[in-house]
Amino acid sequence: MVERRKPISVEDAVAKVSANSVIKQKETIAIEEAYGRFLAEDLIASHDVPAFDRSPYDGFAIRAEDTSRASANHPVCLDVVGAIGAGFVFEEEVQALQAVRIMTGAPIPKGCNAVVMLELTKEVTSENGQQQIQIKRSFNQGDNISRQGEDTQKGTILVEKGTQINPGIVALLATFGYAQVEVAIKPKVGVIATGSELLNVEEPLAPGKIRNSNAHMIMAQIARAGGEAIYYGKLNDDFDECLVATKKALTEVDMLITTGGVSVGDFDYVPAILNELGANVLFNKVAMRPGSVTTVANLGEKMIYGLSGNPSACYVGFELFVRPMVRKSLYSHLPHLRKAQATLGVDFPKPNPFMRLVRSKVDFIDGQLVASPSGVDKSGIVSSLGGADCFMVLPGGTRGYEKGMTIDVLLLEDTQGSEWPWSNIVASYK
Amino acid sequence: MVERRKPISVEDAVAKVSANSVIKQKETIAIEEAYGRFLAEDLIASHDVPAFDRSPYDGFAIRAEDTSRASANHPVCLDVVGAIGAGFVFEEEVQALQAVRIMTGAPIPKGCNAVVMLELTKEVTSENGQQQIQIKRSFNQGDNISRQGEDTQKGTILVEKGTQINPGIVALLATFGYAQVEVAIKPKVGVIATGSELLNVEEPLAPGKIRNSNAHMIMAQIARAGGEAIYYGKLNDDFDECLVATKKALTEVDMLITTGGVSVGDFDYVPAILNELGANVLFNKVAMRPGSVTTVANLGEKMIYGLSGNPSACYVGFELFVRPMVRKSLYSHLPHLRKAQATLGVDFPKPNPFMRLVRSKVDFIDGQLVASPSGVDKSGIVSSLGGADCFMVLPGGTRGYEKGMTIDVLLLEDTQGSEWPWSNIVASYK
Structure with missing residues (x-):
C-alpha cells in the first residue's frame, strides 16, 4: 500500500531537472508589448551612438582656430550666421570668424570643430548691425563635441538574449529602431489540482474541506517565472479521471504540474499515472523540508511535476524545479533563483x-x-x-x-x- | 530668451510632490487576474486556519486514553472501524478501543483526541477476523492534532492594502475564498513626447535626428510602477500643437508626463504651456544630476510632469517624482523606491x-x-x-x-x- 521512496539531495535533484532540454521558440511582437518579456536574440547596436558628432550643450558651434588669441582683455567677436535646433541640420559650411547658435543634441555644422557654452559668450551687435558673440578664451579642436560612436559603436551586443526586458532595455530597443522585437514564446505550463478535499475558491467551506489555493498560487508563480499557465481544473482522487486529464493536458502544454496526490497516502495516483504514461521518473523524494514528497518526471521533451498538496511545499517545489525550466525555455542562461x-x-x-x-x-x-x-x-x-x-x-x-x-x-x-x-x-x- | 531657474534639493522636491493628494479608485476583479495588481482592501482571514481540528499526518485517529498502558512488551490492539480521506468526514462517534485510518488533512473524527503516525503502528488481524492496529506506546490527548485556528484566527489582517499581489498573496486570497478581489484601478498616466529631432522607432535615422526612446521607456516605467500608460504621440516643437494636445490629454488621464522641451533652449514651451493652463508649478529645477531641468506642476488633483528629453534624466525624474504618485494612487503607504x-x-x-x-x-x-x-x-x-x-x-x-x-x-x-x-x-x- 505504501511505496518506499529514497530521498536524493536538493543539489542532485535540481541538477537532474536541469539536465533536461526544453523547447525554445520565438515570436515577433511590437515594442509596445515588449516590457516584461524575454529577449530571444541579442540586442545589437544598429548604429553608432551618437550617430553623428553633436553638441552636448546649448551654445555656439565655432572654429577653434578663430579663438586662438582670445583672452579676457582681447575677446574675439564672431558673426552669428544661423541657429540649429535639435533635429535640424545647418546646410552651409561655416567660414572663418563665423559661429552658429546650436541647441543640445544638434549636429555640429560643417566647418565647425568646437562648441562654446552659452554662458561663456556675450551677445553683441557690430557697428554694421551684424549679430555677434564675444568669446574671452581660446578653445581646442573637439572641445565640447560628443563624437559619433563615443557611447556605443555599431554592432556592439548591448543586452544578451534570455534577459527580461526592463524599461531601460525598452529605451535601447527604441533607440536602435527595434519597432518589432524578437522575444521568447511563453512556455505553456499546465496545472492540474487533485484531491477530493479541495473546494473551488468561490465555494463555502464545508467540514473536512479546504479551498484549492495551490492551483491559483502556481498560476501566479508561472506568470512570475515568465510562462503561460493553463488550468485544467480540480480533479477528484480518481485514477481514470486523473489519467485522462493528464493525457489530454500533455498534448497541449510544454510542461505539466499536478499538485496534491503525492503525499504517501492511500488516495495518491501520481506514481501509477506516470507509470501508465511511460514517463521517466527522475526522482520521487528530495531530502528537503518542506516538499520532500516531490516527483519530477519527463516524457520526451516535456517535464511532468508532481508537487506536494501542501501549499508551502508546493511553492518551494515550483521555484526549485519548475522555474528554471520555464526560464531555460525563455533563453535564459541564468535560469535559477x-x-x-x-x-x-x-x-x-x-x-x-x-x-x-x-x-x-x-x-x-x-x-x-x-x-x-x-x-x-x-x-x-x-x-x-x-x-x-x-x-x-x-x-x-x-x-x-x-x-x-x-x-x-x-x-x-x-x-x-x-x-x-x-x-x-x-x-x-x- | 533664457529663463532663470533656482534649483531646490532632491529631498525638498520629492517632499513637494508627495504632499499632493491623488485620486484612488477600486475595482473588483477575478482572482485569476489578481497577480501583480495592488490590494485596495486589507486581506482579512475569513475563517480560522485550520478551519477544523485535523490530522497533520497519515496515520490513525485514536482515543488517547486507550493507549495509557501500551508499551513495547504490552502493545494495545485497536479495532480499525473505518478510513477518512482528506475531504471526507467520519460520521459516527468512535468508541473505546476503536481507531480510524486517517489521511493528512482529514478532520479528526468525533470521539478521537490524538493521531498515531502510520509508521508507529502495525496492522494485525484479531482471531475473529477484525482488522486491528497494534500500538506500542502511550499517547496524550491532543498529540498530533492541528488545532482549529492554530495558524491564523478569523479576522486577522494578513496583508495590508496597497501591497502588490505576489503568488503567496494569491494563495491567501484563494484560501480565504476571495474569488473576487478588490484592487486599485491603475491610474492613467498620459505621455507626450516633444521635440522636432525625434523620429518614430520604425523610421530610418536621418541627419540630426534621434529615435524617440523616452516615450517607450516611460511607458514601461509606468507599467512597472503599476499604472496604465496612454501615449499621445510625438509632437513637434510647436506651441499651439503642444497646448492643444496637453489640454486634451488632461481631460483623459490622472497624471500627464511630457518629455523633451524642458532643457533651457529656444524651442521649449513647457513653462508657457503650464502658465497658459493655470497650473501650479512646484519647481522647475532640482539640484541633481542628471535631471536638473525637471518641472513638476499640479492642476487640481492632476500632476503634470515636464521631464528632461535626455533619456537618463528622464528615467531618474520618473522614478523620483512620478512613481511615488502612481503608487500612492494604488493605496501604497510605501510609495517611494x-x-x-x-x-x-x-x-x-x-x-x-x-x-x-x-x-x-x-x-x-x-x-x-x-x-x-x-x-x-x-x-x-x-x-x-x-x-x-x-x-x-x-x-x-x-x-x-x-x-x-x-x-x-x-x-x-x-x-x-x-x-x-x-x-x-x-x-x-x-
Whole structure:
C-alpha cells in the first residue's frame, strides 16, 4: 500500500531537472508589448551612438582656430550666421570668424570643430548691425563635441538574449529602431489540482474541506517565472479521471504540474499515472523540508511535476524545479533563483536531517543582508507565503543554526537569476 | 530668451510632490487576474486556519486514553472501524478501543483526541477476523492534532492594502475564498513626447535626428510602477500643437508626463504651456544630476510632469517624482523606491555641487550590498539604463567619493518600497 521512496539531495535533484532540454521558440511582437518579456536574440547596436558628432550643450558651434588669441582683455567677436535646433541640420559650411547658435543634441555644422557654452559668450551687435558673440578664451579642436560612436559603436551586443526586458532595455530597443522585437514564446505550463478535499475558491467551506489555493498560487508563480499557465481544473482522487486529464493536458502544454496526490497516502495516483504514461521518473523524494514528497518526471521533451498538496511545499517545489525550466525555455542562461549570502536573523535550534528551505524576508541593515522567517515555519501554514521574498537555505545535519551565522538565501523577486550548480552552500560563522 | 531657474534639493522636491493628494479608485476583479495588481482592501482571514481540528499526518485517529498502558512488551490492539480521506468526514462517534485510518488533512473524527503516525503502528488481524492496529506506546490527548485556528484566527489582517499581489498573496486570497478581489484601478498616466529631432522607432535615422526612446521607456516605467500608460504621440516643437494636445490629454488621464522641451533652449514651451493652463508649478529645477531641468506642476488633483528629453534624466525624474504618485494612487503607504546602504564599488573623484543619482547595479558580495555604475555615467548615454537595478545617491558637495565608502542606493526592481522622507542620506567610511 505504501511505496518506499529514497530521498536524493536538493543539489542532485535540481541538477537532474536541469539536465533536461526544453523547447525554445520565438515570436515577433511590437515594442509596445515588449516590457516584461524575454529577449530571444541579442540586442545589437544598429548604429553608432551618437550617430553623428553633436553638441552636448546649448551654445555656439565655432572654429577653434578663430579663438586662438582670445583672452579676457582681447575677446574675439564672431558673426552669428544661423541657429540649429535639435533635429535640424545647418546646410552651409561655416567660414572663418563665423559661429552658429546650436541647441543640445544638434549636429555640429560643417566647418565647425568646437562648441562654446552659452554662458561663456556675450551677445553683441557690430557697428554694421551684424549679430555677434564675444568669446574671452581660446578653445581646442573637439572641445565640447560628443563624437559619433563615443557611447556605443555599431554592432556592439548591448543586452544578451534570455534577459527580461526592463524599461531601460525598452529605451535601447527604441533607440536602435527595434519597432518589432524578437522575444521568447511563453512556455505553456499546465496545472492540474487533485484531491477530493479541495473546494473551488468561490465555494463555502464545508467540514473536512479546504479551498484549492495551490492551483491559483502556481498560476501566479508561472506568470512570475515568465510562462503561460493553463488550468485544467480540480480533479477528484480518481485514477481514470486523473489519467485522462493528464493525457489530454500533455498534448497541449510544454510542461505539466499536478499538485496534491503525492503525499504517501492511500488516495495518491501520481506514481501509477506516470507509470501508465511511460514517463521517466527522475526522482520521487528530495531530502528537503518542506516538499520532500516531490516527483519530477519527463516524457520526451516535456517535464511532468508532481508537487506536494501542501501549499508551502508546493511553492518551494515550483521555484526549485519548475522555474528554471520555464526560464531555460525563455533563453535564459541564468535560469535559477539568484543566491546571496545573508546573516541569519533568528535561531533555528532544532537540527533537521533534511535541507530546510525557509520562506523568509530579506532586510538590508547597514549594508548587509539579514534574513528572517516571514512567518511560522510550519509546512501546512499558508500565511507566511505572502511576505516571503526569499528562501533561507539551511543544510541538513545534526546541529541547529544560531542568529548571526552566515547562510545562503535564494531571492524570489530578483530579476537577475543564477547559474547552477551552486558553487557551495554555506552556513557558518564569519 | 533664457529663463532663470533656482534649483531646490532632491529631498525638498520629492517632499513637494508627495504632499499632493491623488485620486484612488477600486475595482473588483477575478482572482485569476489578481497577480501583480495592488490590494485596495486589507486581506482579512475569513475563517480560522485550520478551519477544523485535523490530522497533520497519515496515520490513525485514536482515543488517547486507550493507549495509557501500551508499551513495547504490552502493545494495545485497536479495532480499525473505518478510513477518512482528506475531504471526507467520519460520521459516527468512535468508541473505546476503536481507531480510524486517517489521511493528512482529514478532520479528526468525533470521539478521537490524538493521531498515531502510520509508521508507529502495525496492522494485525484479531482471531475473529477484525482488522486491528497494534500500538506500542502511550499517547496524550491532543498529540498530533492541528488545532482549529492554530495558524491564523478569523479576522486577522494578513496583508495590508496597497501591497502588490505576489503568488503567496494569491494563495491567501484563494484560501480565504476571495474569488473576487478588490484592487486599485491603475491610474492613467498620459505621455507626450516633444521635440522636432525625434523620429518614430520604425523610421530610418536621418541627419540630426534621434529615435524617440523616452516615450517607450516611460511607458514601461509606468507599467512597472503599476499604472496604465496612454501615449499621445510625438509632437513637434510647436506651441499651439503642444497646448492643444496637453489640454486634451488632461481631460483623459490622472497624471500627464511630457518629455523633451524642458532643457533651457529656444524651442521649449513647457513653462508657457503650464502658465497658459493655470497650473501650479512646484519647481522647475532640482539640484541633481542628471535631471536638473525637471518641472513638476499640479492642476487640481492632476500632476503634470515636464521631464528632461535626455533619456537618463528622464528615467531618474520618473522614478523620483512620478512613481511615488502612481503608487500612492494604488493605496501604497510605501510609495517611494526602497533605500538601502551599500558599499561604493568604484571611485568618483570629481566633486559635483548637485546630488548625483548614478544608474547602477547592486551585487551581493559576502552578505553585503556593493554598488557600481551600470555604464558610463554620462547623461546622454542610454546603454547604461539596460543594466541598472538601482541608483547610487551621491550627495552634492566639494569632495568626490572613494571606493569602499558607504553610500545609499535606491532599488529599482524591489517589491517593497519605502516611506518618505529619507531618514538620512549617508556617504561615509564605516
